[in-house]
Amino acid sequence: xxxxxxxxxxxxxxxxxxxxxxxxxxxxxxxxxxxxxxxxxxxxxxxxxxxxxxxxxxxxxxxxxxxxxxxxxxxxxxxxxxxxxxxxxxxxxxxxxxxxxxxxxxxxxxxxxxxxxxxxxxxxxxxxxxxxxxxxxxxxxxxxxxxxxxxxxxxxxxxxxxxxxxxxxxxxxxxxxxxxxxxxxxxxxxxxxxxxxxxxxxxxxxxxxxxxxxxxxxxxxxxxxxxxxxxxxxxxxxxxxxxx
Amino acid sequence: xxxxxxxxxxxxxxxxxxxxxxxxxxxxxxxxxxxxxxxxxxxxxxxxxxxxxxxxxxxxxxxxxxxxxxxxxxxxxxxxxxxxxxxxxxxxxxxxxxxxxxxxxxxxxxxxxxxxxxxxxxxxxxxxxxxxxxxxxxxxxxxxxxxxxxxxxxxxxxxxxxxxxxxxxxxxxxxxxxxxxxxxxxxxxxxxxx
Numbered sequence: 001x002x003x004x005x006x007x008x009x010x011x012x013x014x015x016x017x018x019x020x021x022x023x024x025x026x027x028x029x030x031x032x033x034x035x036x037x038x039x040x041x042x043x044x045x046x047x048x049x050x051x052x053x054x055x056x057x058x059x060x061x062x063x064x065x066x067x068x069x070x071x072x073x074x075x076x077x078x079x080x081x082x083x084x085x086x087x088x089x090x091x092x093x094x095x096x097x098x099x100x101x102x103x104x105x106x107x108x109x110x111x112x113x114x115x116x117x118x119x120x121x122x123x124x125x126x127x128x129x130x131x132x133x134x135x136x137x138x139x140x141x142x143x144x145x146x147x148x149x150x151x152x153x154x155x156x157x158x159x160x161x162x163x164x165x166x167x168x169x170x171x172x173x174x175x176x177x178x179x180x181x182x183x184x185x186x187x188x189x190x191x192x193x194x195x196x197x198x199x200x201x202x203x204x205x206x207x208x209x210x211x212x213x214x215x216x217x218x219x220x221x222x223x224x225x226x227x228x229x230x231x232x233x234x235x236x237x238x239x240x241x242x243x244x
Numbered sequence: 245x246x247x248x249x250x251x252x253x254x255x256x257x258x259x260x261x262x263x264x265x266x267x268x269x270x271x272x273x274x275x276x277x278x279x280x281x282x283x284x285x286x287x288x289x290x291x292x293x294x295x296x297x298x299x300x301x302x303x304x305x306x307x308x309x310x311x312x313x314x315x316x317x318x319x320x321x322x323x324x325x326x327x328x329x330x331x332x333x334x335x336x337x338x339x340x341x342x343x344x345x346x347x348x349x350x351x352x353x354x355x356x357x358x359x360x361x362x363x364x365x366x367x368x369x370x371x372x373x374x375x376x377x378x379x380x381x382x383x384x385x386x387x388x389x390x391x392x393x394x395x396x397x398x399x400x401x402x403x404x405x406x407x408x409x410x411x412x413x414x415x416x417x418x419x420x421x422x423x424x425x426x427x428x429x430x431x432x433x434x435x436x437x438x
Contacts (some may be wrong), residue, residue: 015421019395021402043320050428052325054396056287056370056377069283069297070275077268212293 011028014040029226074209135159139218148236152203154218165205167220167237171196176225180233181207183215190215194226216241217241256299256320263307275304278321284326289332289397290339297334303328333399373434380430389422391416 013030014020022030129222139154152167165181173179178194190211197203210220217240219234256277263270280302287296308329313323381389394405402420406413 005378011425012418015424016417019402019420019424020416021420044313047323047424047428048318048326049322049434050431051320051424052329053373053377053427053431053434054381054392055281055288055325056374057381058281058284060374068281069300070272072273073279073301074268074272075306076301077271079266079268126332172297 010040011043014043017045018051020046035198046184052183056096137241139239139241140220141220141237143237144235150237152237154207154212154239156213158213161208161210161213163209165193165195165203165207167197167203168201170203172197172199175223176222178226180202180221180223180226180228180231181205181212182218182219182221183211183232184217185211185215189219189231191227191229191231192218194223249365257315260307260313271304271307274307274324277370278324279304282324285328285397286324286332289336289399290331295335298333304332329396329399334428336399376431376434380427382410384423385419386391387411388419388426391419392423392427395420 008026010033011020012053013033016026026234068154133154135158137156137158138162139156141154143154149169150167151169152165154163154165156163170179173196178189178196179240181193181195182189184190192209193204193205193207204226217238219231219235219238221231221235223231223233254273255273259270259273265273279300283296285414286299287293290296290299303324307324313320318321318326326327386430390409392406394400394408395402400408402416403413404413405420406416411419
């Protein structure tokens with residue numbers, strides 16, 4: 001079977017096929033060989049038989065524990081030749097059951113949609129009441145490097161003691177790396193929050209830290225791990241409250 | 245229909261064909277031949293006796309409706325074991341995704357076999373096959389045996405085995421493929437019968 005001019009050892013490729021571990025290139029080669037020589041099927045069947053003999057090697061101490069599985073199985077086998085009307089009744093009850101199930105699923109999904117809509121409405125009402133408050137401020141965040149596509153803003157509502165950080169086009173980070181928000185006041189940088197973007201590269205972060213509310217500017221860095229005391233990574237996004 | 249006196253001479257495929265034609269007792273014969281083996285395989289994979297009993301029943305009962313068996317494609321025995329393994333791997337994946345599987349691994353209950361439904365002829369034959377398979381597995385290198393068993397009983401992919409054993413993927417593939425070829429050489433007579 002082994003032919004030195006071939007890119008693969010045919011026997012090993014057949015074994016790999018039975019074990020389900022061929023890569024794309026090996027599979028393509030295997031299919032070519034099989035098309036050229038359909039008798040290889042015989043070898044595949046033999047290898048499948050061999051692989052499935054492995055359970056015979058299992059220890060005998062694992063037993064049925066005297067359970068009467070045999071009679072339980074035979075008691076559940078349905079004899080053939082069930083009268084015709086019974087089959088129809090099965091089909092009708094099957095269709096009815098499937099219909100009821102579909103209606104149930106439909107009902108459940110409708111209730112979920114209503115709950116989600118109520119939830120969204122509630123969030124929007126909260127947002128509107130937040131936006132209506134006086135003294136709100138919006139800080140635009142700018143990338144320090146033109147190559148960075150990330151943009152966003154920090155919305156500050158001093159009356160509600162709340163700030164909301166919104167960012168888009170953030171890259172996901174490898175390993176333990178996180179994005180970290182820093183509040184800058186009198187040249188002192190205070191770490192406020194770690195975050196990572198969602199699958200769409202977006203961040204919506206509620207920040208209630210006094211440090212952010214009372215800062216003169218904020219910046220965002222990429223840190224090697226969460227909760228660093230001083231910024232170790234380069235600042236790539238920043239915004240100054242004074243610009244408002 | 246099969247007489248109990250000469251049932252040992254009838255092939256699995258013929259017994260299965262009788263069962264498909266409506267002879268319920270034929271399923272009993274198939275169970276006598278492979279029920280305990282199916283149960284043991286499932287138990288080795290799931291390590292839970294209740295789930296193993298349920299799945300054994302499910303598999304034998306599914307033979308009544310399952311029509312995928314093709315005698316041109318494989319023996320009944322190979323079909324039954326492939327069916328068992330694939331159903332059990334499905335269960336394993338569900339269990340793993342629920343995070344319970346690894347807690348149970350490694351626990352094997354001690355119990356003594358009290359199986360009485362084999363006829364003496366079948367016991368000898370199954371016993372002989374077991375001895376040959378165990379010897380053949382012992383003749384593999386320990387790496388080949390370990391990788392084949394991880395792949396067969398735990399349904400792990402070659403890359404999962406590579407991570408688990410910290411061995412390069414190419415080496416895992418070489419060990420499992422050569423291990424299977426070695427098994428075929430050692431079990432040639434059994435493989436062409438089954």
